[in-house]
Amino acid sequence: MDTSIPEGVLLRNVPFLSAFNGCYEHKCISCFLFFLLNLSLFLLLSLISYTSSTYRSLKTSHKVFWCLAGARGSFGVSSVVLSIVTLIGDKELRDDTVLGVTLSCQFFFTYIVGFFIFECSLLLFSDVAFGQRSYALLAHHFISLIGYSIGLFWDHGYFIGALVVSLEMSTPFSCLCWVLLKMKLSQSLLWFANQWILVHLFHTRQNVLCVVMLVVARDWENVWQNMNVLLTVLLVGGAVIMLGGLNPYWTQKKTEQLFTREDWNFHSVIPQINNNNNKSTNQCNGSLTT
Numbered sequence: 001m002d003t004s005i006p007e008g009v010l011l012r013n014v015p016f017l018s019a020f021n022g023c024y025e026h027k028c029i030s031c032f033l034f035f036l037l038n039l040s041l042f043l044l045l046s047l048i049s050y051t052s053s054t055y056r057s058l059k060t061s062h063k064v065f066w067c068l069a070g071a072r073g074s075f076g077v078s079s080v081v082l083s084i085v086t087l088i089g090d091k092e093l094r095d096d097t098v099l100g101v102t103l104s105c106q107f108f109f110t111y112i113v114g115f116f117i118f119e120c121s122l123l124l125f126s127d128v129a130f131g132q133r134s135y136a137l138l139a140h141h142f143i144s145l146i147g148y149s150i151g152l153f154w155d156h157g158y159f160i161g162a163l164v165v166s167l168e169m170s171t172p173f174s175c176l177c178w179v180l181l182k183m184k185l186s187q188s189l190l191w192f193a194n195q196w197i198l199v200h201l202f203h204t205r206q207n208v209l210c211v212v213m214l215v216v217a218r219d220w221e222n223v224w225q226n227m228n229v230l231l232t233v234l235l236v237g238g239a240v241i242m243l244g245g246l247n248p249y250w251t252q253k254k255t256e257q258l259f260t261r262e263d264w265n266f267h268s269v270i271p272q273i274n275n276n277n278n279k280s281t282n283q284c285n286g287s288l289t290t
Contacts, residue, residue, distance in 0.1 A: 002133065004236035006103070006186065020106075027153065030107065031110045031114045032114070035114040038115050060130070061132070064126050068122060069178055075171070076168040081110050083166040089103045093162065096159075098157060101155055103255055106155070109152040112148045143234055156231075157227055163212055164235075167242075170202055171207060173194050173263050199251065206247050206251070
């Protein structure tokens with residue numbers, strides 16, 4: 001193990017992770033293993049979901065997005081938990097928000113990069129296989145993949161990166177929203193509770209984005225001198241777009257969705273037949289954007 005880099009909270013408390021030493025080879029192997037882990041989860045969900053009559057009735061493209069929703073939800077929960085643990089437990093990151101590094105946060109970033117490799121690969125596959133055009137979603141995730149890869153392999157920006165990934169707090173609830181629509185449960189108490197939580201989480205995301213901008217502004221000299229130029233552009237540009245445009249827009253749409261029981265996502269909206277009265281209800285193509 002590279003003793004020049006502190007272990008951090010994860011490696012200090014999880015013995016079997018001690019083999020990770022933060023070298024280039026270990027980072028690449030770890031990213032690949034997390035890619036395989038997410039792919040395995042996706043395949044497992046596809047097998048388990050066959051016990052559901054709703055899943056069996058879906059088109060193939062919707063089955064893919066059903067399982068992808070499960071994988072995204074899992075990533076959302078785990079990444080937020082790891083973000084909180086890392087930000088609280090690793091003092092080195094708080095001491096230097098740009099250059100602060102621990103082996104734990106390096107390992108955490110390999111998990112994030114591995115997931116985004118899986119996500120982008122599956123989106124590209126589904127777009128080609130089903131003739132879809134998820135340009136906005138692909139751009140969103142490719143930018144995330146590039147940003148976290150730069151942070152991981154250039155070894156900086158861990159504090160801000162861990163803070164940004166906490167925005168995934170809304171992802172599990174967005175995924176559940178889509179699944180409940182497919183299951184015709186949009187009139188249930190579970191739908192209302194999930195949507196109510198989701199709306200409040202989008203307001204919380206806005207506060208997190210404000211904190212990100214405050215951290216960058218406070219440590220701007222450090223950011224300007226020590227952070228990779230491309231990463232700086234992606235961070236500042238992305239935060240401004242999210243804070244001033246995308247997140248307020250998504251907050252509005254999720255608030256409207258609380259009352260209309262329709263699923264709005266980026267582009268294609270396709271009709272789905274209601275089981276009881278054969279009325280068409282508008283539902284999305286499965287591109288869960290947040």
